[in-house]
Amino acid sequence: MSGPTPPPGASALPGQQTGGADVRPVGRRRRYSVLTRRDRVTMALMVGIPTVLFISFIWLPTIASIFLSFTNWRGISALTANNFIGLKNYETLFTTYPFFWPAVWHNVLWLVTFVFIATPIGIFIAVLLDREMRGTRIYQSAFFIPVVLSLAIVGFIWEQMYTSQGFINSVLGHTSSNTAIDFLGNPTINIWAVLVAAGWRHVGYVMVLYLAGLKSVDPTLREAASIDGANARQTFFRVVFPVMKPINIVIIVITVIESLRAFDIAYIINRGKNGLELLSILITNNSISEASLIGFGSAIAVVLLVISLVPIVIFLTRTMRGDST
Amino acid sequence: MAEPTRVDAVSRRTVLKGIAGAAGLVSIPAIIAACSSTTSSSAPSAAASTGASTPPASTAPGASTAVGTVHVGSNHSDPGEKGAMEAINAAFTKDTGIAVVLNTVDHGTFQDQITNYLGGTPDTGYTWFSGFRLKFFADQGFNIPIDDVWAKVKGNFTDGFAQSVVGNDGKVYGIPVDYYPWAVFYRKDVFADKKYTVPATWEEFVALCTKMQADGLTPIAFGDKDGWPAMGTFDILNLRLNGYTFHTDLLAGKAKWTDPKVTKVFEQWAKMIPFQAKDYAGLTWQQAADTLVQKKSGMYLLGLFVSSQFAATKKPEDIAALDFFPFPSLGTEFDAEKALDAPIDTWQIAAKSPNLATETDTAKAYLEYWAKGATQELMFKGQPGLIPTANDANTSSYSDLQKKAVEVVSAAKRITQFLDRDTRSDFAGSNGMQSFLLKFLADPTQDLTKYQASIQAFWDQLPPLV
Numbered sequence: 001m002s003g004p005t006p007p008p009g010a011s012a013l014p015g016q017q018t019g020g021a022d023v024r025p026v027g028r029r030r031r032y033s034v035l036t037r038r039d040r041v042t043m044a045l046m047v048g049i050p051t052v053l054f055i056s057f058i059w060l061p062t063i064a065s066i067f068l069s070f071t072n073w074r075g076i077s078a079l080t081a082n083n084f085i086g087l088k089n090y091e092t093l094f095t096t097y098p099f100f101w102p103a104v105w106h107n108v109l110w111l112v113t114f115v116f117i118a119t120p121i122g123i124f125i126a127v128l129l130d131r132e133m134r135g136t137r138i139y140q141s142a143f144f145i146p147v148v149l150s151l152a153i154v155g156f157i158w159e160q161m162y163t164s165q166g167f168i169n170s171v172l173g174h175t176s177s178n179t180a181i182d183f184l185g186n187p188t189i190n191i192w193a194v195l196v197a198a199g200w201r202h203v204g205y206v207m208v209l210y211l212a213g214l215k216s217v218d219p220t221l222r223e224a225a226s227i228d229g230a231n232a233r234q235t236f237f238r239v240v241f242p243v244m245k246p247i248n249i250v251i252i253v254i255t256v257i258e259s260l261r262a263f264d265i266a267y268i269i270n271r272g273k274n275g276l277e278l279l280s281i282l283i284t285n286n287s288i289s290e291a292s293l294i295g296f297g298s299a300i301a302v303v304l305l306v307i308s309l310v311p312i313v314i315f316l317t318r319t320m321r322g323d324s325t
Numbered sequence: 326m327a328e329p330t331r332v333d334a335v336s337r338r339t340v341l342k343g344i345a346g347a348a349g350l351v352s353i354p355a356i357i358a359a360c361s362s363t364t365s366s367s368a369p370s371a372a373a374s375t376g377a378s379t380p381p382a383s384t385a386p387g388a389s390t391a392v393g394t395v396h397v398g399s400n401h402s403d404p405g406e407k408g409a410m411e412a413i414n415a416a417f418t419k420d421t422g423i424a425v426v427l428n429t430v431d432h433g434t435f436q437d438q439i440t441n442y443l444g445g446t447p448d449t450g451y452t453w454f455s456g457f458r459l460k461f462f463a464d465q466g467f468n469i470p471i472d473d474v475w476a477k478v479k480g481n482f483t484d485g486f487a488q489s490v491v492g493n494d495g496k497v498y499g500i501p502v503d504y505y506p507w508a509v510f511y512r513k514d515v516f517a518d519k520k521y522t523v524p525a526t527w528e529e530f531v532a533l534c535t536k537m538q539a540d541g542l543t544p545i546a547f548g549d550k551d552g553w554p555a556m557g558t559f560d561i562l563n564l565r566l567n568g569y570t571f572h573t574d575l576l577a578g579k580a581k582w583t584d585p586k587v588t589k590v591f592e593q594w595a596k597m598i599p600f601q602a603k604d605y606a607g608l609t610w611q612q613a614a615d616t617l618v619q620k621k622s623g624m625y626l627l628g629l630f631v632s633s634q635f636a637a638t639k640k641p642e643d644i645a646a647l648d649f650f651p652f653p654s655l656g657t658e659f660d661a662e663k664a665l666d667a668p669i670d671t672w673q674i675a676a677k678s679p680n681l682a683t684e685t686d687t688a689k690a691y692l693e694y695w696a697k698g699a700t701q702e703l704m705f706k707g708q709p710g711l712i713p714t715a716n717d718a719n720t721s722s723y724s725d726l727q728k729k730a731v732e733v734v735s736a737a738k739r740i741t742q743f744l745d746r747d748t749r750s751d752f753a754g755s756n757g758m759q760s761f762l763l764k765f766l767a768d769p770t771q772d773l774t775k776y777q778a779s780i781q782a783f784w785d786q787l788p789p790l791v
Contacts, residue, residue, distance in 0.1 A: 042338075042341070046341075046345075072788035072789070074440070074788070075440055075441070075444065076440060076444055076465050077465070085788075092786050096782055096783075096786045097783075097786065098760075098779060098783060099756045099760065162607070163607055163608065163612065164604035164607055164608065165608075165612065177543055177602045177603055177604045177616070177621070178543075178603050180603075180604045182603075182604045182606055182607045183607065184550065184606070184607035185549075185550060185604060185605065185606025185607030185608070186606065186607075187606075187767065190607075269550075270550050270551065270552070270755075271551075271552070271755040272755060272756065273552060273755050273756060273759060273760045273763065274552075274606060274760060274763045274764075274767075277756065281756075282756060285754055285755045285756045286751075286756070288437065288438075289437045289750070289754060289755075290436055290437055290439050290440060290750040290754070291749075291750045291751035291754050291757075292440040292441075292750075292751070293751050293787075293788065295788065296788065
C-alpha cells in the first residue's frame with residue numbers, strides 16, 4: 001500500500017496538477033513533457049541555487065584543501081611552486097607528529113562508545129517509552145532536553161560538574177585539591193568524562209528518532225507476535241527491529257557522523273590537548289589559529305575526509321541499490 | 326486506495342512560493358548581519374572572507390572628519406578595557422580632531438585570526454605583542470616602520486621597552502604601551518599570620534614550601550588547563566639557570582632543546598612539583614587564583630593580572646592583601662640579570678590596510694598619542710593589571726602593588742616576553758609546547774633525554790617560516 005494510484009493520463013508525481021500539461025501536436029515529434037515552462041524554471045532554480053551554493057562553499061573548498069595538503073603554505077605570502085612539497089605533510093603526520101595517532105585513537109574510541117553504548121541505550125529507552133505508560137511524555141522531555149542544548153553548552157555544563165571544585169567531587173567528598181578526582185586534567189580518564197557528556201546528549205537524540213520510527217510500526221505485527229507467544233524481548237529483536245530497517249540505517253549514519261564530528265566539548269574544555277586530542281581539533285589548531293599551518297592542517301583534513309567517506313559510501317551504495325523489504 | 330483529486334484553493338505551487346518567500350524574509354537579517362561586522366567579538370577575518378568592507382561603529386559620533394579618520398583594531402574586549410578604549414579615542418578626537426573608527430575583537434579570537442586579519446583587510450592601527458611575534462610579522466611585510474614617530478617619543482621609554490619594538494632589520498615597528506610582570510604572588514595577611522618570610526634564595530623557597538605543606542596549605546597554586554601558565558615557570562627557571570641569551574636562542578631555534586642546560590631546567594622544576602596543586606591540569610588560572618584568594622594556597626607564580634581575581638571579591642581586605650616577590654635566585658651567575666617575563670603590548674600600523682594611503686598620517690598621530698603617559702593612564706584605569714610603559718605616566722595613583730611592579734621591572738636588566746610571544750606560534754600552541762609541558766608535569770621522573778628529543782623533533786618537523 002504505497003499511496004493513491006494516480007488516475008491514468010496524469011504525471012508520475014502524485015498530487016501534481018495536470019492542468020498545464022504541455023501537449024504538442026502529433027506532427028512535431030517533441031517529447032511529451034508534463035512540466036510547464038514555469039515548472040522547469042522553478043525546478044531549475046530550486047535545485048540549481050542550492051547546488052551552486054553547495055559546490056562553491058563545500059566542494060570547491062574541499063578540492064582546494066586536497067590540493068593544499070600537498071603544500072606547506074601558510075596563507076601569508078602568495079602560493080608559489082616552492083610551497084609544493086608532495087607527500088611530505090602526510091609522511092610527517094603518520095610518523096613524527098606526536099598528536100596524530102592519539103587523536104585517531106580518541107576518534108575511534110568515540111565511535112566505538114557511541115555505536116556500542118550510547119546508541120543502544122537510546123534505543124532501549126525508546127523501546128521502554130513506547131509502551132504508553134504513565135508519564136511517558138515527561139520522561140521523553142527529560143531525555144530530550146540535552147539535545148536542545150548546543151554541544152558548547154553541554155561542554156560548559158559538564159565542565160562545571162567535573163572540575164576539582166565542582167559538583168561531582170563535592171558529592172563524593174573530595175574537596176581538597178589533593179584528593180579530588182581530576183576528571184578534566186587526568187589524560188587517562190578525561191576522554192571518558194567527555195564521552196559521558198557527549199553520550200548524555202546523544203542518547204536523547206537517538207531516543208527521539210527511534211520513538212518516531214517505533215510509532216510507525218504496524219501494530220498488527222506486534223499482535224501477531226504476541227499471539228504466537230513471543231515475549232517482549234523476542235518481539236523486539238525478531239519482529240520490530242527488522243521492520244525498522246530504514247530507521248536503523250539512519251541511526252547508524254547519525255551515530256557515525258556524530259562521532260567523526262566530535263569537536264565542541266573537547267575544544268571547550270581545553271582546546272584538545274592532554275588526552276583530548278581529536279582530528280577535528282588538530283585541524284583547527286593547525287589551520288585556523290595564529291600558527292596558520294594551512295598545508296599541514298589540510299593534510300589532516302583530507303585524512304578525516306577519507307575516514308568519513310567510508311561510511312557515507314557504504315550508506316549510499318546500500319540505499320541506491322534500493323535494498324529494503 | 327485512490328483519492329479523488331482535490332481542487333484546492335491553495336495549490337502546491339502556492340505553498341512552495343510561500344515557503345520560498347518566508348525563507349527569504351527570514352534570511353535577510355541573517356545576510357545583513359553576516360555582511361556587516363559588529364563592534365565586538367566578530368573575527369576580523371570575516372571582513373576578508375565575505376569580501377565586503379565592514380563598517381565598524383564609530384566611537385566618535387558627530388566628530389568632525391575635517392582632519393581625517395583612522396581605523397583601529399583592538400583586542401581589548403574585556404568590559405573595563407573596552408570602556409577605556411572608548412575614553413581614549415574620545416580624548417584623541419578632542420585633541421586632534423581626527424575621528425577614530427574602533428573595531429573591537431574578542432581577545433583570544435583576535436590572536437587566532439591575526440594572520441588572516443593582517444593579510445586581508447586589516448584596520449590601519451592595531452594592537453599586538455612585541456618580541457618574536459612582532460619581528461615575525463614585520464618580516465612578512467605586514468607592518469610599516471614607524472621610525473619617524475619613534476624619534477619623537479623615544480625619550481619617554483626605557484631601554485628595555487625600546488628594545489622590545491625593534492624588528493630584525495633594526496627598524497621600529499610599534500609603540501610599547503603596557504606591560505605586566507610575572508612574579509610570585511602571595512597574601513600578606515597569611516604570611517603575617519603564619520610567620521612566613523619572603524624567600525630570597527631557592528633554599529629558602531623550598532623550606533617555605535615545606536612549612537606551608539605542614540600547615541595544610543597548598544604551597545604553590547597552579548592551574549594549567551589552558552596550557553600556557555606552565556610556560557611562565559619554564560621561562561623563569563631557564564632565565565635564572567641559563568641566562569637571557571640562552572633562553573632567547575633556545576626559543577629562536579638557535580640552541581637545541583636537547584641541550585643539557587635544558588635538562589637542568591626540568592630537573593629543577595621536578596623539585597617544585599611535589600609542592601604544586603595536584604589538580605592543576607583541570608583548573609584554569611582563575612580557579613587557581615581563587616585558591617590563593619581563599620587562603621587555600623600559599624603562593625602563585627603568575628602575571629600581575631592575577632589582581633583581577635582579587636578585585637572581583639570587592640572586599641578591600643582581600644584586595645589590600647595581595648603582594649608579590651620576584652622569583653628567588655638560584656645561585657647562578659645569571660641571578661644578577663634579574664630577568665623576568667614582562668610581556669609588553671604594542672600598537673602597530675598594518676601595511677595591508679585598505680585605507681593606508683589616506684590614513685598613514687592619522688595612524689602615526691594615533692600611535693604618537695598612545696606614547697603619552699596620560700593616554701596609557703586611561704587604559705590603566707580600566708585594567709589595573711596593565712601598567713603604562715611611558716616614563717611620564719603619573720604614578721601617584723598607583724597602588725603599592727603597582728609601584729612595586731614598576732620598581733621590579735625597572736630593576737630588571739633583561740626582560741623577556743613570555744614563551745609563546747618569544748617563539749614561533751606553531752611551536753607554542755595547544756598541540757605544541759603546551760602539550761609538551763603538560764606531559765612533563767604529568768611525569769617529571771620520565772626519561773628527560775627522550776622527552777627533550779621529542780620536543781626537538783617537533784621543532785624540526787615544523788615547515789619553514791616564510
